[in-house]
Amino acid sequence: MPSLRLARQSLAVCLVACLVLPAAAQTSGSQASAPLPAVIVAPATMEEVGASARFNGRAVAVQKVDLRARVSGFLVEQGFKEGAAVEQGQTLFWIDDGEYAAALAQADASVAAAEASLTLANLEFERQNELLNRKTGTQQNVDRTKAEADKAKAEVDRLKAQRDVAALNLSYTIITAPFAGQIGLANADVGALVGPDTGPLATIVQSNPIYVEFPVPERVLLETEAAVKAAGAGPVAISLTLSDGSVFPNEGRLNFADVEVSESTDTILARAVFDNPDGVLRDGSLVSVTIKGNIGGAELTVPQQAVQRDVTGAYVLTVGDDGTVERKPVTVSRTVQGLAVITEGLTEGEMVITEGVNKARPGAKVDAAPAEAN
Known part of the structure; x- marks a missing residue:
């Protein structure tokens, strides 16, 4: 009986080993085949x-002028096409000049009359001075005629000044382009009454070349300039990305950095100039500015x-x-x-x-x- 009991126990141990060993082998194989991260x-x-950084900037016309009427009157003609290029000195607006031409003619007549009176006063002064030299006149008469001649001369000068004002007002009836550029919309039609209080009649801008202004952190500007100087490279190059994502074909160059740092943003206002022959950049256009030092290596x-x-x-x-x-x-x-x-x-x-x-x-x-x- 003890031998039978021992045989049964050995059989149980073998069965347990047969069940445990395959499970352990399966676990080990699973761990070995785990994928790597x-x-x-x-x-x-x-x-x-290179040394580069990107900022938001805005295009600014090199020159921009609002054309205004300096005298009152009715517009009689417009000498340009809206949106077209204009030349320096080109006549853009004519204001009715009848009233101002008449005022100038009246001023000319007043000057002529005053000059005639001055001539007469000078002759009388010379005659009284000659009589005094001959001992037949008096000093009182000489002094009186001298004062009248001076008064006549002052009147001539006053009327000439008024004539100059009349001539200036007449010249203001013709409004010309102060520089070559492109003109915008006309804000007053022919026949409208315009004057100094009317507001701009039109705006003219010069956009070739054109400026782009953008704020640069002081640290970035100093680092870029130092890197360019250390490399012995040329000026800092500027490239633009337009609002549609395209790259502006011409590179620009920095031509101005403000003398003050903004205390609120710790930035310096920088300005670059670009050739803009096709007018792609317009005054006020928002662009992305990339500055890059021409540093080789x-x-x-x-x-x-x-x-x-x-x-x-x-x-x-x-x-x-x-x-x-x-x-x-x-x-x-x-x-x-x-x-x-x-x-x-x-x-x-x-x-x-x-x-x-x-x-x-x-x-x-x-x-x-x-x-x-x-």
Whole structure:
């Protein structure tokens, strides 16, 4: 009987072992076949990115003038087509000049009469002075005629000034273009009564060349100028992106930076000038301004999203040939158009993780796919 009992116990142990060992083997196999974390990587590459930054700006006409009537009267003619180009000195508006021509003629007549009186007063003064020299006249008569001659001379001067005013008012009846440019809508029709209180009759602008004004943080302007100076490069180049996303064909150059820094925004108002022969840029157009120093030479860059930061500073996660993740501290000098410029910590060709950083751990292996495949 003890032998039978022992045989039964051995059979039970064998059955348990047969059940447990396959389950354990299945668990071990499951763990061995677990997939590695998937990440996207991109290489550190050398790029000529220069020193650049982007801002919002607005086009401003080099010259802009509101044409106004300086005298009152009825418009009798308009000498331009709305929206067309006009030349300097071109007559744009005529105001009825009848009243002003008559006033000038009256002023001319008054001057002529006053000059005749002056001639008579001078002759009388000379006659009295001659009589005094012959001892037949008196000093009193000489003084009196001298005063009358001076008075006549003053009257001539006064009337000539009035004539000048009349001539000036007559000239104001013709409104001409102060410079070559493009004219906008006419705000008054022929036959309308206009005057100094009417408001602008039209606006003329010169838009070739044209200015673009934009606020630049003081730090960015100083860094860009320092980088350009250190590289011995030329002036800072400016490019524009229009509101429809297209790039303006002509590059511009900075020609002005304000002497004051805005205390509220810590920015400096900068201005660039652009050739605009086709009139693509209009006064007031909103544009995107990119300033770039003409600095030669390639710099090491990685996609901006690859750079992570914590309390110790900036770092990237790299993936070796065997798929092992490594953390590398880096120094980032600046970001340009989605790229981070790396000055220390990486070498060209190293693969950095751009997507899936939260799934990667230093020392662990990952399944890395290049960004192009993504």
